[in-house]
Amino acid sequence: MSLTFPRVLHAPGLLYRSLTCTNHTGYLLFLPRTRRFCAITISSVSKSSEELMVVVGGGAAGIYGAIRAKTLAPNLKVVVVEKGKALSKVKISGGGRCNVTNGHCVDNMILAEHYPRGHKELRGSFFKMHSPMDTMTWFSDHGVELKTEDDGRVFPVSNSSSSVIDCLLSEAKSRGVILLTGKVVTSASSIARGKFTVRVEKRTADIVEYVEAEYLLIASGSSRQGYSLAAQLGHTIVEPVPSLFTFKIDDFQLAELSGVTFTKAKAKLKLDTMQKNVPPLTQVGPMLVTHWGLSGPVILRLSAWGARDLSISNYKGILEVDFAPDLHAEDVKSVLNQHKNRFPKQKLLSSWPSEFGLAKRFWKYIIDRKGLSGDILWSSISRGSLTSVAFLLKHCTFNVIGKGQFKDEFVTAGGVPLSEIYLNTMESRIQSNLFFAGEVLNVDGVTGGFNFQNAWSGGYIAGTSVGTLANGSNPRYREEDVA
Ligand SMILES: Cc1cc2nc3c(=O)[nH]c(=O)nc-3n(C[C@H](O)[C@H](O)[C@H](O)COP(=O)(O)OP(=O)(O)OC[C@H]3O[C@@H](n4cnc5c(N)ncnc54)[C@H](O)[C@@H]3O)c2cc1C
Numbered sequence: 001m002s003l004t005f006p007r008v009l010h011a012p013g014l015l016y017r018s019l020t021c022t023n024h025t026g027y028l029l030f031l032p033r034t035r036r037f038c039a040i041t042i043s044s045v046s047k048s049s050e051e052l053m054v055v056v057g058g059g060a061a062g063i064y065g066a067i068r069a070k071t072l073a074p075n076l077k078v079v080v081v082e083k084g085k086a087l088s089k090v091k092i093s094g095g096g097r098c099n100v101t102n103g104h105c106v107d108n109m110i111l112a113e114h115y116p117r118g119h120k121e122l123r124g125s126f127f128k129m130h131s132p133m134d135t136m137t138w139f140s141d142h143g144v145e146l147k148t149e150d151d152g153r154v155f156p157v158s159n160s161s162s163s164v165i166d167c168l169l170s171e172a173k174s175r176g177v178i179l180l181t182g183k184v185v186t187s188a189s190s191i192a193r194g195k196f197t198v199r200v201e202k203r204t205a206d207i208v209e210y211v212e213a214e215y216l217l218i219a220s221g222s223s224r225q226g227y228s229l230a231a232q233l234g235h236t237i238v239e240p241v242p243s244l245f246t247f248k249i250d251d252f253q254l255a256e257l258s259g260v261t262f263t264k265a266k267a268k269l270k271l272d273t274m275q276k277n278v279p280p281l282t283q284v285g286p287m288l289v290t291h292w293g294l295s296g297p298v299i300l301r302l303s304a305w306g307a308r309d310l311s312i313s314n315y316k317g318i319l320e321v322d323f324a325p326d327l328h329a330e331d332v333k334s335v336l337n338q339h340k341n342r343f344p345k346q347k348l349l350s351s352w353p354s355e356f357g358l359a360k361r362f363w364k365y366i367i368d369r370k371g372l373s374g375d376i377l378w379s380s381i382s383r384g385s386l387t388s389v390a391f392l393l394k395h396c397t398f399n400v401i402g403k404g405q406f407k408d409e410f411v412t413a414g415g416v417p418l419s420e421i422y423l424n425t426m427e428s429r430i431q432s433n434l435f436f437a438g439e440v441l442n443v444d445g446v447t448g449g450f451n452f453q454n455a456w457s458g459g460y461i462a463g464t465s466v467g468t469l470a471n472g473s474n475p476r477y478r479e480e481d482v483a
Pocket residue numbers: 056057058059060061062081082083084085086087088089090092093094095098099100101183184185186219220221222223225226407408409410411437438439440448449450451452453455
């Protein structure tokens with residue numbers, strides 16, 4: 001079989017022999033003499049007459065994008081290269097339940113506000129092209145029944161992320177998407193006619209393969225390799241830093257309160273490194289005491305909005321918490337005074353105003369911090385002591401000394417800047433036919449299903465663009481993205 005155009009190039013520094021496979025044309029494989037031919041290679045699943053889309057990463061964005069491209073262009077070869085197991089983050093997400101998206105943000109402007117990185121750029125075409133409602137419709141149409149919880153988080157009715165994984169993998173399979181697991185894309189370069197040479201390795205079996213692809217979608221999540229591929233293709237990378245983490249607090253007495261929850265607290269983060277003109281980060285919501293500090297939605301949101309400043313300050317700062325955010329300071333004082341008048345014969349530790357909704361363990365913590373004995377009667381507490389308790393409830397400060405040890409829901413801030421991407425096609429502004437989707441971009445959301453929504457929307461738009469191009473049409477209508 002004659003080869004008209006070698007789709008595979010060279011790899012300097014290694015000893016190669018060429019293999020021409022009988023079941024395909026147009027692809028040249030150069031493999032080290034000692035290396036084996038692997039059972040499924042990209043070459044063995046493509047023909048030279050077919051255009052090829054290589055997707056780097058079999059996560060939410062990559063698989064969703066691959067399905068969309070293959071749905072629009074059935075004749076396009078779509079190969080997803082995944083170094084580990086496909087959809088492994090979907091598996092562990094939402095405590096094994098997978099918080100697929102958020103059902104409370106119908107307005108795209110409000111939706112965009114849930115993205116500390118991306119809140120300006122995502123107000124435009126991005127969610128218009130594939131919104132949370134579109135995601136929910138897609139999954140329902142493909143047999144995954146969903147439910148929306150009171151706080152807006154959307155889960156499969158099965159309460160199992162396996163429903164989402166099974167659906168995506170079976171849809172990908174039935175559309176003819178080829179999934180190569182256990183293989184890593186280690187480099188990519190652009191060659192003539194807007195094509196790419198992609199180096200794929202199976203390290204455990206010592207196999208290297210070079211393929212030529214017409215379209216490349218990088219959906220590599222927060223992997224360093226993915227950032228490196230983007231850089232090789234001319235992109236800059238905003239330094240990746242963690243987002244969505246709990247705070248380690250320097251207070252052994254607080255640690256004893258592990259498990260205590262607050263339905264509504266207002267927390268303000270103050271960092272030395274924060275520029276003077278940046279208002280302190282403030283969030284309101286549920287909070288939780290853990291073995292090592294503080295967690296819960298309010299803390300995770302602060303960690304997300306403050307991700308970059310926290311990284312600069314080495315995760316050290318002051319957290320000021322208001323435990324009675326619905327009451328004015330003077331009202332807190334009057335509530336305490338009223339309690340004193342109503343229950344003068346009760347001990348300080350055994351009775352406290354129910355208006356604050358505080359657990360006994362936390363009330364003890366507050367009176368301990370003020371140096372008050374729990375055995376004294378309310379009648380014997382001075383006005384000054386009550387004023388200082390009221391002040392502590394409104395302005396309780398904690399020393400943040402680091403990030404929490406456990407990853408509850410962890411994403412990465414940073415990656416390929418959105419300014420280098422057309423958000424209505426997800427195509428690179430630097431390199432034609434190169435697309436990005438998901439966490440590899442400098443986009444991250446707060447908790448509640450927003451991070452997967454970024455992956456679904458980006459994957460869908462990228463898949464739509466590639467599918468449209470492969471069908472011979474041009475999706476590159478450059479609508480101005482709202483900034
Ligand atoms: C514990 C946990 C729970 C979470 N829960 C939720 C939740 O409930 N809801 C929510 O919205 N978000 C959640 N998130 C965040 C969410 O998982 C991510 O935002 C989302 O997975 C990003 O999708 P992605 O496809 O961009 O990246 P990923 O899911 O990270 O997928 C990228 C894939 O690319 C592969 N890869 C990388 N580089 C290469 C390479 N060079 N070659 C081949 N393969 C490569 C990786 O192995 C990976 O499988 C959670 C995150 C964590 C860690």
